[in-house]
Amino acid sequence: MRRATGILMCACLAGLPSIAAAETHWDLQATDSMGASTWSGSHPFVLTGTILNNPEDMLDATANFVPWDGGAGQGQMGGEWQLFIQADEPSDRGGTALWMGQNYGNMLWNHSSDLSYSDTAWEEEMLRLNYDPNTGHQFRQGDRVTVTANYSAFYGGKRNVNEGHSKDTGMNFSVTLLEAGAGLPEPESIDLTDLLADTSGAGYDPNFPMFDASRQTGAEHYQGVYVHLSNLLMDDSSGWGGTAWGERLCTVKDEAGNLLNLRMPLYDLGEVPTGSFDAFGIINQESGMAEDGRFGYELFVMQITPEPASALLLITGVLGWVGARRRNK
Numbered sequence: 001m002r003r004a005t006g007i008l009m010c011a012c013l014a015g016l017p018s019i020a021a022a023e024t025h026w027d028l029q030a031t032d033s034m035g036a037s038t039w040s041g042s043h044p045f046v047l048t049g050t051i052l053n054n055p056e057d058m059l060d061a062t063a064n065f066v067p068w069d070g071g072a073g074q075g076q077m078g079g080e081w082q083l084f085i086q087a088d089e090p091s092d093r094g095g096t097a098l099w100m101g102q103n104y105g106n107m108l109w110n111h112s113s114d115l116s117y118s119d120t121a122w123e124e125e126m127l128r129l130n131y132d133p134n135t136g137h138q139f140r141q142g143d144r145v146t147v148t149a150n151y152s153a154f155y156g157g158k159r160n161v162n163e164g165h166s167k168d169t170g171m172n173f174s175v176t177l178l179e180a181g182a183g184l185p186e187p188e189s190i191d192l193t194d195l196l197a198d199t200s201g202a203g204y205d206p207n208f209p210m211f212d213a214s215r216q217t218g219a220e221h222y223q224g225v226y227v228h229l230s231n232l233l234m235d236d237s238s239g240w241g242g243t244a245w246g247e248r249l250c251t252v253k254d255e256a257g258n259l260l261n262l263r264m265p266l267y268d269l270g271e272v273p274t275g276s277f278d279a280f281g282i283i284n285q286e287s288g289m290a291e292d293g294r295f296g297y298e299l300f301v302m303q304i305t306p307e308p309a310s311a312l313l314l315i316t317g318v319l320g321w322v323g324a325r326r327r328n329k
Helices: 119-130 218-222 307-327
Strands: 007-011 017-022 045-051 080-086 095-101 144-149 152-155 158-161 174-179 188-190 226-236 249-253 259-263 277-285 297-305
Parallel strands (some): 017 045
Antiparallel strands (some): 045 080, 226 277
């Protein structure tokens, strides 16, 4: 299939036709020495890439309108939706999150129920974002798509495509299918030491050992990328099986004591691993700050594989089969 390049048309915020230039994930996620955004492009823009997660695996999009009610609804976002799109052009790297929530009116700077989506309006938005407008195909991980963004914002260490916490249709972003079921990218195989920045790099700060502003090493190099993280040991499993976003954090370590947070999915991963294991997922960042993006790296988990145990079972099975063959000769 021919890849999307050049320029595409979309509606601008004023409602007049405007040209949306092709943008790269790498340029969109550029940062300075504090990990804050240095992107200097303009809206609207178009990103191309592969969907890494099904939205229901990451956030609960069930419609749940909660009024502001004099502040009683403060912070209650109701339905939330999020996709990660990874670059798949040879000249691009990294990935970008797309996010939207239902009850924008419950944010402190809005405090108005009129600024939130009703349940009906939210469900209409979910239909618009979850299905290709041209074919009706339901977007799934592994689909190649283009994303047209009228707005984006930097927070927590990464620039997200979102609606600017507004239900104004001029702030909408849209997703369009290029190829259904193209497949997930090959996961990049790494261990926790690969998420540490080069200590000889310019500006290296031992207080932020995973941050490299050049993005040539450390966690910034893998942000928004599908990875296979190997040789992990569970350090804190208290977030295993959690449902709320803030409750779904576990911590893993390697034999050298390097640590990383795992953000667990909403589906069941089975029992907590008791020995060494591998994890597949998306390198994400949640520093919780707008001005400092040098920390808060995590893996959004998609799959857990107790590789050593699996290998042992396979070897045991093969040896047992060989032994049986010899006894039966």
